[in-house]
Amino acid sequence: xxFRLVPTALASTLTAAAAGxxxxxxxxxxxxxxxxxxxxxxxxxxxxxxxxxNRGASAWAGGPIQHECTFPVELLLSxxxxxxxxxxxxxASTAPEYAxxxxxxxxxxxxxxxxxxxxxxxxxxxxxxxxNMGLGLADGLVANRWVGNPQKGxxxxxxxxxxxxxxxxxxxxVQEYPPTTVPKPAGAGAIDTTIxxxxxxxxxxxxxxxxxxxxx
Amino acid sequence: MGEAxxxxxxxxxxxxxxxxxxxxxxxxxxxxxxxTSVHGGxxxxxxxxxxxxxxxxxxxxxxxxxxxxxxxxxxxxxxxDEKWSIKIRASAVNPALVLMVLSGDKAPxxxxxxxxxxxxxxxxxQ
Numbered sequence: 001x002x003f004r005l006v007p008t009a010l011a012s013t014l015t016a017a018a019a020g021x022x023x024x025x026x027x028x029x030x031x032x033x034x035x036x037x038x039x040x041x042x043x044x045x046x047x048x049x050x051x052x053x054n055r056g057a058s059a060w061a062g063g064p065i066q067h068e069c070t071f072p073v074e075l076l077l078s079x080x081x082x083x084x085x086x087x088x089x090x091x092a093s094t095a096p097e098y099a100x101x102x103x104x105x106x107x108x109x110x111x112x113x114x115x116x117x118x119x120x121x122x123x124x125x126x127x128x129x130x131x132n133m134g135l136g137l138a139d140g141l142v143a144n145r146w147v148g149n150p151q152k153g154x155x156x157x158x159x160x161x162x163x164x165x166x167x168x169x170x171x172x173x174v175q176e177y178p179p180t181t182v183p184k185p186a187g188a189g190a191i192d193t194t195i196x197x198x199x200x201x202x203x204x205x206x207x208x209x210x211x212x213x214x215x216x
Numbered sequence: 217m218g219e220a221x222x223x224x225x226x227x228x229x230x231x232x233x234x235x236x237x238x239x240x241x242x243x244x245x246x247x248x249x250x251x252t253s254v255h256g257g258x259x260x261x262x263x264x265x266x267x268x269x270x271x272x273x274x275x276x277x278x279x280x281x282x283x284x285x286x287x288x289x290x291x292x293x294x295x296x297d298e299k300w301s302i303k304i305r306a307s308a309v310n311p312a313l314v315l316m317v318l319s320g321d322k323a324p325x326x327x328x329x330x331x332x333x334x335x336x337x338x339x340x341x342q
Contacts, residue, residue, distance in 0.1 A: 093247075
């Protein structure tokens with residue numbers, strides 16, 4: 001089925017547009033050390049979560065069938081506090097200079113919150129860009145893409161850092177094509193699925209082979 | 217009563233500022249460094265990279281640094297919503313002091329009944 005192509009295409013699209021702003025882990029669910037992801041915006045694409053295969057007349061031999069898919073994308077980042085170290089680390093600084101530097105200090109959780117917003121902003125703009133509408137897959141395979149349901153997790157402390165996870169959903173419609181081969185019962189000949197018009201809408205016989213037959 | 221309190225303080229001094237303690241320096245929100253103890257000598261405390269919390273009958277290891285100081289050794293005790301800086305040893309095997317800040321997410325915990333205050337340092341960058 002075509003939906004299996006989407007997670008990889010999603011990761012490839014995001015990797016191509018990363019420009020050093022974040023790291024794409026694809027479907028890698030391995031945990032990361034807080035120090036490793038420090039101030040390095042990062043996200044993890046996870047596998048297909050749910051879908052809706054809509055029933056339709058086109059399901060008979062060949063499709064396409066509309067497959068509305070949801071792919072959760074996980075975000076993970078860590079942050080430390082931010083302060084003017086040129087002042088705080090300088091023994092020659094005066095008390096008012098120290099006090100001013102401390103007053104301007106930004107706690108780690110505030111930084112993590114800002115970084116999360118920035119990351120979602122970046123990813124939303126990439127995935128909603130017209131150029132990335134089809135994720136580089138065959139024309140028409142992926143349609144109706146949407147980035148929504150952003151959910152920020154709860155910040156927690158790990159070691160000297162604050163970690164902030166979160167997710168958003170990438171939803172799209174994928175065209176699925178069922179097999180076109182019609183199975184035949186054992187011992188039976190081939191089933192002819194060709195439709196031949198034998199009468200027009202008024203009921204008049206149009207097939208020359210059936211001329212003279214009584215219209216139903 | 218006074219003698220009992222004196223014994224408790226002496227015990228605290230041995231536990232918190234004894235041979236297993238390390239040097240600690242604090243920068244108050246006013247910009248004043250506290251480097252010495254009110255009792256004399258350099259300010260010292262227990263610095264750990266993780267600690268155990270008891271919840272009912274369960275023990276939980278919390279993976280974050282914590283500094284344990286004797287309240288009576290401090291000329292000013294950190295409280296919630298204040299911005300402080302702190303210098304603690306780089307690691308258990310490296311006594312060189314490194315600059316950090318007190319967490320803006322976890323307030324200092326004052327355990328007045330035991331005469332202790334717990335501080336939670338956080339990494340800081342420019």
